Amino acid sequence: xxxxxxxxxxxxxxxxxxxxxxxxxxxxxxxxxxxxxxxxxxxxxxxxxxxxxxxxxxxxxxxxxxxxxxxxxxxxxxxxxxxxxxxxxxxxxxxxxxxxxxxxxxxxxxxxxxxxxxxxxxxxxxxxxxxxxxxxxxxxxxxxxxxxxxxxxxxxxxxxxxxxxxxxxxxxxxxxxxxxxxxxxxxxxxxxxxxxxxxxxxxxxxxxxxxxxxxxxxxxxxxxxxxxxxxxxxxxxxxxxxxxxxxxxxxxxxxxxxxxxxxxxxxxxxxxxxxxxxxxxxxxxxxxxxxxxxxxxxxxxxxxxxxxxxxxxxxxxxxxxxxxxxxxxxxxxxxxxxxxxxxxxxxxxxxxxxxxxxxxxxxxxxxxxxxxxxxxxxxxxxxxxxxxxxxxxxxxxxxxxxxxxxxxxxxxxxxxxxxxxxxxxxxxxxxxxxxxxxxxxxxxxxxxxxxxxxxxxxxxxxxxxxxxxxxxxxxxxxxxxxxxxxxxxxx
Numbered sequence: 001x002x003x004x005x006x007x008x009x010x011x012x013x014x015x016x017x018x019x020x021x022x023x024x025x026x027x028x029x030x031x032x033x034x035x036x037x038x039x040x041x042x043x044x045x046x047x048x049x050x051x052x053x054x055x056x057x058x059x060x061x062x063x064x065x066x067x068x069x070x071x072x073x074x075x076x077x078x079x080x081x082x083x084x085x086x087x088x089x090x091x092x093x094x095x096x097x098x099x100x101x102x103x104x105x106x107x108x109x110x111x112x113x114x115x116x117x118x119x120x121x122x123x124x125x126x127x128x129x130x131x132x133x134x135x136x137x138x139x140x141x142x143x144x145x146x147x148x149x150x151x152x153x154x155x156x157x158x159x160x161x162x163x164x165x166x167x168x169x170x171x172x173x174x175x176x177x178x179x180x181x182x183x184x185x186x187x188x189x190x191x192x193x194x195x196x197x198x199x200x201x202x203x204x205x206x207x208x209x210x211x212x213x214x215x216x217x218x219x220x221x222x223x224x225x226x227x228x229x230x231x232x233x234x235x236x237x238x239x240x241x242x243x244x245x246x247x248x249x250x251x252x253x254x255x256x257x258x259x260x261x262x263x264x265x266x267x268x269x270x271x272x273x274x275x276x277x278x279x280x281x282x283x284x285x286x287x288x289x290x291x292x293x294x295x296x297x298x299x300x301x302x303x304x305x306x307x308x309x310x311x312x313x314x315x316x317x318x319x320x321x322x323x324x325x326x327x328x329x330x331x332x333x334x335x336x337x338x339x340x341x342x343x344x345x346x347x348x349x350x351x352x353x354x355x356x357x358x359x360x361x362x363x364x365x366x367x368x369x370x371x372x373x374x375x376x377x378x379x380x381x382x383x384x385x386x387x388x389x390x391x392x393x394x395x396x397x398x399x400x401x402x403x404x405x406x407x408x409x410x411x412x413x414x415x416x417x418x419x420x421x422x423x424x425x426x427x428x429x430x431x432x433x434x435x436x437x438x439x440x441x442x443x444x445x446x447x448x449x450x451x452x453x454x455x456x457x458x459x460x461x462x463x464x465x466x467x468x469x470x471x472x473x474x475x476x477x478x479x480x481x482x483x484x485x486x487x488x489x490x491x
Contacts, residue, residue, distance in 0.1 A: 001228060004088075004235040005067040011090045012040045018047035018258075020108050022119035022142055024059045024095060026218040030072055030241040032118055032170065036091045039261055047116070048093040052105055054121050054142065060095040062236060068092030070237035073220065073227065076346035078243040085243075086231070098138045098145065105138070109149035112162040115258040117146070120170040128183045134191045143180060147187040154200045163200075166258040167207045168249060174276070177209040177250070208251035209272045213279060215349060216241045242346055244339050248275040264335060278333050281323055283340050285367040287356050289385075290315055293392035293482050295353040296410050302351040306344045310487055314385065315341065317490065322383040326374040354416060357396065361424045364393050365455050373462065382464035384489050390465075391472030392482060394447055397428040398435055411480060424453070440477065444470040 019036065021028060039045040051068075053060045063070070069092070075084040098105045108114060119125070121142045132144040139145050146167075157163035169176040181201075188198060217240045220227060228234055245265050250272040262268055267275065287302075294305040305311040319337045327333040368386060375383040399408040399418050406418045406425045418425065427450065434443035448459035448466055460466045475485045 001234045002232070003066060004071065004233045005069050007233045008069050008088045008090065010067060010069060012046075012048055013090075013093065015040065015046050015048040015091070015093075016113040017050045017093055017108065017111065018045070018113050019049045019116045019118065020114060021049050021051045022054060022117070022146070023121055024051050024053045024063060025120060026239045027214070027216045028118065028120045028170065029070065029089065029237070030216040030239050031212060031214050031245060031247070033089050033091060034072055034087060035247070035261065035266070037087065037089050040091050044260060047091070049091055050093055050108055051095040052098055052145075053095060054125065056097075056099045058097060059237070060097040063092070063095040066235070066237060068094060070239070071227075071231065071235045073238065073240045074243050075240065075348050076242040076244070077342040080342075082347060083243060102138045105145070106149060106152050109153045110156045112157065112160075114153075115165060117165060117167040118170065119146075119168075123171055123173050126169065126171050126173060126176060126179050126183065128186050130190060132187065132190075134187075134193075143183040144187055146180075147184045147191075150184070150201065150205065151193060151197060154197050154204075159200070159204070163204050164255070164258075165205045166251065166255040167205060168210050168251075168259070169207070170210055170212050172212070175209055177207040181207045206252045206255040208249050208255075210250070211246070211248040211272050211275050211279065213246040213283070214241055214244065215343070215346075217349070240348075242343060242349065244343050246275075246279070246336070248272050267332070275332065278327060278336055280367050281327060281371050282319065282333065282337050283343075284363070285323055285371060286315060286319065286340060286344075288360060288363045288367045289318065289389035291353045291356040292360060292396040293389065293486065295357065295416075296392065296396060297482050298410060298412055300353060302344050302353065302356075303347065303349065305353075306341075310483055310490065313490055314486055315344065318385045318389075322375055322386055323371055325378060326371050358419050359421070360393060360396065361420050361453055364390070365453060369454060369457070369459075372465065373457075376463060376465070380463075382468040384468070387465065387468035388472050388486060388489055391469050391476060394444070394469070394473060395476050395482070398431075399428065400432060401429060411482065427453075438477070440473050441470060444473060 033049060036045060036047060036049055040047065069088060069090050072087040072089055073084065074087065096105050119142060125142045127141055128143065129141050132139040132141060134148055139148060153163060169180050173179060184201065185198065219238060220240050224238065227238060247266045249268050250270060251268065256268055269275065290305065290311065294311055299305040306315070324333060324337060368389060372383055372386045375386065396408060397418060399406045406429060408416050408418050410416060431443055431446065444466060445460055448469065451458055472485065476482055479485055
């Protein structure tokens with residue numbers, strides 16, 4: 001079978017290398033690189049991408065063997081229909097291995113055409129290592145390599161207008177741009193570089209805070225033969241993603257010209273925090289609030305409970321009547337919520353509920369509790385579905401130790417392993433007396449008053465909450481049928 005670069009022509013090989021990308025992983029190739037491809041098609045960017053692999057065992061050589069060309073398969077649900085789209089990405093000019101081509105990487109920083117740097121080095125990539133030296137070839141961390149590259153640009157170009165850069169880290173950490181800049185300044189101090197360089201960073205470089213969202217499942221190893229037969233070529237870098245994407249950029253307006261794209265999914269703002277709040281409360285909040293009760297009922301993946309009439313109604317009403325209420329029904333939040341429904345119904349994704357349940361204590365406190373507290377403030381009453389979710393969360397943590405593991409039981413009597421911190425597991429294991437004696441009132445009080453679980457809050461002091469959670473746990477224990485309890489609430 002022929003290779004992809006024998007079949008697909010590189011469309012934008014003549015475009016200047018205006019974009020430097022740190023990272024050759026699936027997410028960037030299925031997220032940002034597609035945006036560049038589309039913008040090139042529309043004659044908006046007219047840019048090609050140089051990729052620098054992050055690790056010594058990266059994929060630069062293999063990607064170069066394909067001439068930087070690869071296939072992206074987008075499949076899922078869109079506007080109520082199951083879709084499958086094939087995209088060939090041709091905007092990558094070359095891929096560098098900095099461990100053997102560090103001089104080539106530094107030369108890119110000296111290039112006046114360069115105006116945009118993008119990165120996804122995983123959450124562990126935005127780090128400081130005081131053993132990194134400016135003379136290292138290369139330094140061990142991405143921020144150190146970036147600092148050295150920026151210093152080369154500063155020395156080469158000085159205060160020329162062409163020296164300006166927009167840097168967009170896509171790592172999934174809060175305030176990713178601010179943290180990256182903080183580390184760059186620490187390297188400048190460590191290496192005793194010119195104070196004028198700091199001024200240059202402040203005036204000529206914009207390091208944006210960003211928020212990104214797209215599920216990328218990566219190389220379709222179980223279906224690769226089917227896809228290659230369909231396409232008629234071999235592609236070792238084929239990757240798969242869902243249709244939905246979100247890219248929020250908090251940056252100075254003057255730097256927008258380096259990535260002049262804006263739509264319902266690519267949003268420029270002066271504050272990324274409301275969008276972070278939106279994502280956490282809607283997407284992550286629904287996952288955490290619904291998944292535990294659904295798992296106890298017998299569902300294994302998100303798609304399964306979305307096919308169930310009761311649980312689907314649960315998701316819709318929880319979104320509309322409780323979560324969105326605390327987000328003031330703004331346009332972006334409503335659009336995001338509508339998309340979440342379709343994302344949960346993606347027939348190609350298997351998102352296991354037991355995986356979602358990992359460390360649910362901290363997840364519920366971060367993703368669901370703020371919505372509960374805001375709802376009570378706004379409505380002066382307890383949110384019915386979120387208090388049910390909290391009761392289901394408590395029921396999920398009903399367990400006992402078996403051979404060193406903390407084991408729970410579904411309604412079907414099937415056993416499952418409860419995974420959380422040692423401290424949390426120990427706390428919940430000490431509640432067996434209350435469970436076995438049927439003292440639900442004491443059980444509820446002990447859990448809700450445990451400040452360590454709830455970011456410092458004593459939830460028994462929150463009006464209406466304790467009595468609502470208590471009532472729901474009582475019903476769950478009485479009926480032994482969570483779906484019946486939920487149906488009563490919905491009706």
